[in-house]
Structures are given as C-alpha cells and as structure tokens.
Amino acid sequence: MQTIDLRGRTLSGAELRAALPRPELDxxxxxxxxxxxxxxxxxxxxxxxxxxxxxxxxxxxxxxxxxxxxxxxxxxxxxxxxxxxxxxxxxxxxxxxxxxxxxxxxxxxxxxxxxxxxxxxxxxxxxxxxxxxxxxxxxxxxxxxxxxxxxxxxxxxxxxxxxxxxxxxxxxxxxxxxxxxxxxxxxxxxxxxxxxxxxxxxxxxxxxxxxxxxxxxxxxxxxxxxxxxxxxxxxEAGPTEILIIADGTADVEYVAADLLGQAEHDELAGSVLVTTDADFAERVLVAVERRTNATKHRERAATALRGEQSAIVLVDDLATACRVSNAYGPEHLEIQTADDEATLAGITNAGAIFVGPYAPVPLGDYVAGSNHVLPTGGSSAHASGLGAYTFLRAQQLIRYDREALAEVRDRIRAIAVDEDLPAHGESVDARFDGTAREESAN
Known part of the structure; x- marks a missing residue:
C-alpha cells in the first residue's frame, strides 16, 4: 500500500480531496x-x-x-x-x-x-x-x-x-x-x-x-x-471502499483484517487507513501483507491494495483525521481510537459508520440490521444509503375552510398581481363572488 504523508500540512477541502486516493472510473x-x-x-x-x-x-x-x-x-x-x-x-x-x-x-x-x-x-x-x-x-x-x-x-x-x-x-x-x-x-x-x-x-x-x-x-x-x-x-454505485480512522491504541490485526476484507471484493476496491501513528502504520502494513498472502483471493486483494485507490494516510492528530475522512466521504467508515465517541463527533460524511473494535464492516454487510447498499466515490457528502425512505415520496395535503381562505385572500391577490398572474387571484375571488357563482350555476 502506498503512504500519503499529510503531517505538517494545512490543506483546504479541495486540496484534501485531490490528495486522497481514488480509483480511475469513468x-x-x-x-x-x-x-x-x-x-x-x-x-x-x-x-x-x-x-x-x-x-x-x-x-x-x-x-x-x-x-x-x-x-x-x-x-x-x-x-x-x-x-x-x-x-x-x-x-x-x-x-x-x-x-x-x-x-x-x-x-x-x-x-x-x-x-x-x-x-x-x-x-x-x-x-x-x-x-x-x-x-x-x-x-x-x-x-x-x-x-x-x-x-x-x-x-x-x-x-x-x-x-x-x-x-x-x-x-x-x-x-x-x-x-x-x-x-x-x-x-x-x-x-x-x-x-x-x-x-x-x-x-x-x-x-x-x-x-x-x-x-x-x-x-x-x-x-x-x-x-x-x-x-x-x-x-450510481462505484467500487466499494473502506476508510479506517485509527490511532496507536487500535489493534493492528483488527485493522489489517478489515482493510483486507474490503480489498477482497474487487481489484478496484479502496482500502484506506488514516492514522496519527507512523509506527502503528508500519505494523499494519506488515500484517496486511501476511494476511493477504494467506487469503483465498490473494491476487485480487493484492491488486486492490497496491492500486492507486488504496493508501495509508499519516496525519498530525485525530481532528485532522476527521477532516480527511469527511473530504473522502467513505462508503464504510470504521473508528478505532482511544476515544471513539470524541472522534465520531468530528464526522459528517459517511455512508455507514462502524464504531469501536467489535463493529467491523462485515457485520453491516450481513446481520447488523443496517443496510449495506451505500453511497460510494465520495457521494456520502450528499447522499444516503438505501433505506425505506428510498421508496417513499413525501406528499402534502392542504385543507382550508372558507374562513381560513378568506383571511389570506388579499395577500394571495397581492402576490398574484405582482407576478402578473391575475387569474391566480381570480381563482380565489371566485369563491367569494356570489354573482359569479350564481351565473355559473345558471
């Protein structure tokens, strides 16, 4: 896996997005x-x-x-x-x-x-x-x-x-x-x-x-x-991806296993670790290589891990790690830090968030109860994962009685005239014009 060192650098959101790994997908x-x-x-x-x-x-x-x-x-x-x-x-x-x-x-x-x-x-x-x-x-x-x-x-x-x-x-x-x-x-x-x-x-x-x-x-x-x-x-779903925020307190084997688990999906799958600890990152690299060599789909996983879409990103602190994650907008985000809740407070963009060492992504893939159809390619910045709401449409029902309409009649007419849509106002007036109503009835 490549290493991207962002320590000592102050980058804008756009600069962060440009620095982070993504697959080539047109x-x-x-x-x-x-x-x-x-x-x-x-x-x-x-x-x-x-x-x-x-x-x-x-x-x-x-x-x-x-x-x-x-x-x-x-x-x-x-x-x-x-x-x-x-x-x-x-x-x-x-x-x-x-x-x-x-x-x-x-x-x-x-x-x-x-x-x-x-x-x-x-x-x-x-x-x-x-x-x-x-x-x-x-x-x-x-x-x-x-x-x-x-x-x-x-x-x-x-x-x-x-x-x-x-x-x-x-x-x-x-x-x-x-x-x-x-x-x-x-x-x-x-x-x-x-x-x-x-x-x-x-x-x-x-x-x-x-x-x-x-x-x-x-x-x-x-x-x-x-x-x-x-x-x-x-x-428009793209290749699957995981981003893990971890510090030196995280378990090396857990993190390595989770990076590999995502890489197993596809040669274009993205596995990204964002950490504040360079020594921890080195130990994760060793564990990932060992686990990759022993897994069934080693060639596929190795291709994904070597690809431009996967990386270890070094940052100065967990606040920056959260900024990096939000810029990336991961499909799956894992948080494994000394204070997971404090880290979670800095997160805004993610498809699904797996908090703590005992909530790996495969849990969400299968039996957590959450949905695994999630936004990819950074689209979690503006989109949600699949849910019941995906199949629902909001509808508004408007119910006014005569007195309630009469109260706003003049205001409707004023706006209608200002927009040069006089028939809008006449539509309301018709309900209060007794002569017009009688003529219509005859």
Missing amino acids: VTAAVAGASALIDEVRAHGEQALIDQATRFDGVTPEYVRATEAEIADAVAGLDPMVRAALEEMITRVRKASAAQVPPPATTQVAPGAVIEQRWQPVDRVGLYVPGGKAVYPSSVVMNVVPAQVAGVASIAIASPPQADHGGRIHPTILAAAGLLGVSEVYAMGGAGAIGALAYGVPGIGLESVDVITGPGNVWVAAAKRAVQSVVGIDA
Missing part, C-alpha cells in the same frame, strides 16, 4: 455503450437480453424469467446454516428499516388551515443484484426488505445468468427471493437489465418500474444514468 465514457444496450432491449425484448447474456456472461439462457418452481426448489435446497443466517438478516434489517418510515404529521398553520404530511410508497420497483466475482444473496435482502417495509406492492429482481448454473440465476439468490416472497425474478444483467426494468419487456411479462436500486459495475452505473429521466434511482 462512468461518462460508458454511457453511450450502455444506452446502445438499452436500445437493443427496447427494440428486441427477450431476444436482446438472451443475446447480451451470451456476449457478456458467457452463457445462453433458455428463457429469462425464473419460474415459481425454480424459486421453490432453490429455497428447498438452501443450506440450513445459510438459510438461518439469511432469516436472521431479514429480521434485523426489517426492524431497522421500520425506523426509517416517517410518521404522518398534521400542522395547523392557522384556524381552519391545515397542512398534512404523508409518505406514499412508489407502486413498483426493480432491484438489481450483481453476480460477478461473488454471489450476493445479502443484496437481495438489503434491497427487498426496505421496499417491503415502505409498502411497495410490486417488486421485480434482476440478476445475471450464471454459466456455472446453466444460464440460470444463482440458486442462493433465487432462494433469498423466495424467502422474502418475491416471485418475479429475471436472469438478466448489466445495462440491458437496467433498460428492461426501466422500460419493461412485455414479451416476458415485465412491466416498467418506478425506481431502480442496487449496486453493479460501471455499465450498471452508466445505464442508471441513462434511464434517470424515466425512473428514479438510488445511486
């Missing part, structure tokens, strides 16, 4: 290609999806939509320990997601003048579950549960067909869908799948959705950007 460059794949699906439907699976997934699925029998068989064949883990995950994520649904609220702004705030779920959502270097039944849970908690009535899942499973969806993903009661699952991946969800494919019974969520590769991110005028999206 979503814009992929938009044209993603749009072409979407157009193929719009023009040729299921056949385009099958052709794209042949080109990109190395397998030709016989059909795209999974049958109910396939889903039932997948549930029946699920390893009991995996099933127990998924069911525990579902329970905990459901509990945490329920807290994300705001209660309706009523505000009386004046006698007879009431504004009601309600939260209405979208009608239908499409959930993308990636299927590249790993299998992600956990992503099924993380996408489906908050949508169900929000009250979404119709849910469709898309996941790439697997060459190792005869062009069908990985059975563990199908089983997770089955455990959640989702029966509409499609073997399709990449940009074409996003286009299919956005525009629908009548030939396979796939109706268009209102919102698309779920992580994916650069083509999925580009496709989301391409369809954003048609549907809502959660985010």
